[in-house]
Amino acid sequence: MxxxxxxxxxxxxxxxxxxxxxxxxxxxxxxxxxxxxxxxxxxxxxxxxxxxxxxxxxxxxxxxxxxxxxxxxxxxxxxxxxxxxxxxxxxxxxxxxxxxxxxxxxxxxxxxxxxxxxxxxxxxxxxxxxxxxxxxxxxxxxxxxxxxxxxxxxxxxxxxxxxxxxSSSADPARQRLVVDAFLAASRNGQFHDLLALLDPDVVLRADEVAIENARAGRAQGAPELARLLRGADAVAGVFSGRAAHAETVLLDGVPAAAYAPGGRPKALFRFTFDGDRIVAIDMVGDPESIDAVELTLLRP
Incomplete structure (x- = not known):
């Protein structure tokens, strides 16, 4: 050979x-x-x-x-x-x-x-x-x-x-309440409510697909999404007035959020919690990564 x-x-x-x-x-x-x-x-x-x-x-x-x-x-x-x-x-x-x-x-x-x-x-x-x-x-x-x-x-x-x-003894029920409150504040443009839910040093990470999707749908004057943003003000600015079609889900058993028009997830939002505050958000748009997770929609 x-x-x-x-x-x-x-x-x-x-x-x-x-x-x-x-x-x-x-x-x-x-x-x-x-x-x-x-x-x-x-x-x-x-x-x-x-x-x-x-x-x-x-x-x-x-x-x-x-x-x-x-x-x-x-x-x-x-x-x-x-x-x-x-x-x-x-x-x-x-x-x-x-x-x-x-x-x-x-x-x-x-x-x-x-x-x-x-x-x-x-x-x-x-x-x-x-x-x-x-x-x-x-x-x-x-x-x-x-x-x-x-x-x-x-x-x-x-x-x-x-x-x-x-080994964290996080309470999924409380985490779900935090995610619900975060999405509600995002949809309604309640900037100060978002700040209250975010750790001052919160980190927002996004993969390349999520960035491209956000760029395509970005409204005029809205903040530009980057691969990484730090700080509650910057992260709240990205989400304020958005997430209109995102829903709370269980992502591998942990409360998270998904944008799923027509029932098919197009973007995932993983949250890392410290008590009742969000310390990190990971935006995932890569289709292979989305297909690899176990997703359960949480109906009200």
Whole structure:
């Protein structure tokens, strides 16, 4: 078989794993496709004669591509590391964590993606590759250009945040009331009521499809939607006087909102709560991401 055909065949064999890694890194099926395509371009331009484990090599490449894509977003910055932290980890982080060392791939869903999106890029990569795909820390460290000890600390920090989010004793009934109130205030243009429901440092994130859809339907003088907005004033400005056709839903069992004309969801709004306040909103317009969730309409 021709070398190019052999490489293409091996690439297709590894495509599902690469897409899974990229999706959990990027939270978007469309961006994951782009990352996998870039991995193919890099493979086609590389002499792989000395590569012993092509699957591992491809996982590393797509991880680096996804990391670059995350870092290119202006939405977040990584926490600074001083020289000592780059080379050492605390005793707690360096020690085996019986719960944290468990591979969590079977339990990953859209709800976890919301939590992952709050992590810095390096934390997200370390957690995804180690906890979800069981990649050794020394291999992840090479991707991040950090020591294995510092990489272990990144994963441990991310793990604590993920476990904390999962162990939250949030009340779905109260969350539904918050979503109902948010949609009502949005429809009626009640700006100050929206501010009361939003955390002062609330974050609004939107995928590319949601941005394009919002741009197409934006009324004259309405604020422009960006990939990321911070602050209650900015977020309330986007929603005030809108959401006329959005309804409260259960999204993977959590109260959320959906724009679903004719009963078919065109956009989803995931909320992250802190008590009775909204601390993050994720607008999802990507059709593949929407099709991947379990959606239940909540009738009044």
């Amino acid at each position: 021709h070398d190019d055909d052999w490489l293409a065949e091996r690439f297709e064999e590894n495509r599902p794993r690469m897409h899974a890694v990229a999706y959990r890194m990027l939270g978007s099926a469309t961006e994951a496709d782009d990352a996998v395509q870039e991995a193919w371009f890099r493979l086609s331009r590389t002499d792989t004669g000395d590569v012993r484990n092509l699957g591992g090599w491809l996982t590393t490449v797509v991880s680096r591509v996804a990391l670059d894509m995350l870092r290119s977003r202006t939405s977040r910055r990584e926490d600074p590391f001083d020289d000592a932290e780059r080379d050492t980890a605390t005793a707690d982080d360096a020690a085996p964590d019986p719960e944290g060392e468990v591979v969590l791939a079977d339990s990953v869903g859209p709800a976890l993606l919301v939590v992952l999106d709050s992590l810095a890029p390096a934390e997200r990569l370390a957690f995804v590759l180690h906890d979800l795909f069981a990649m050794p820390f020394d291999e992840i460290a090479a991707i991040l250009e950090r020591t294995p000890a510092a990489t272990r600390q990144l994963a441990s920090r991310a793990r604590r945040r993920v476990q904390g989010a999962r």
